[in-house]
Amino acid sequence: MMVMRDLNIGTKVGLELLTNKWNALTLSNLTAVPVDFMVLRNRVRGISTLKLLTVLAKLEQLDLVISTSNYTYGLTDEGMTLQHDLAHLESWGNRVITEMG
Structure with a gap:
């Protein structure tokens, strides 16, 4: 088994x-x-407003968000997957907090 000394770039x-x-x-x-x-x-x-536009542009560049010509924004399939992962991370954190209390 390889020993990891640092996180991979991904x-x-x-x-x-x-x-x-x-x-x-x-x-x-x-x-x-x-x-x-x-x-x-x-x-x-x-x-x-400017910061949100900047965040949306970055997320769109990463193929997580899609925009339309009439300034609407939604998640791509990849964005939905990441949102799901984020929800799992939140649930795990909530469990840890509850168990520590």
């Missing part, structure tokens, strides 16, 4: 994406059915 990229609060919140507040930008803007509290 793991680092995934962790960097999900540990950014705005990326995670944006992914959590989207669905496969595209929603209007302002609806999303109201769902993701505390983010500026």
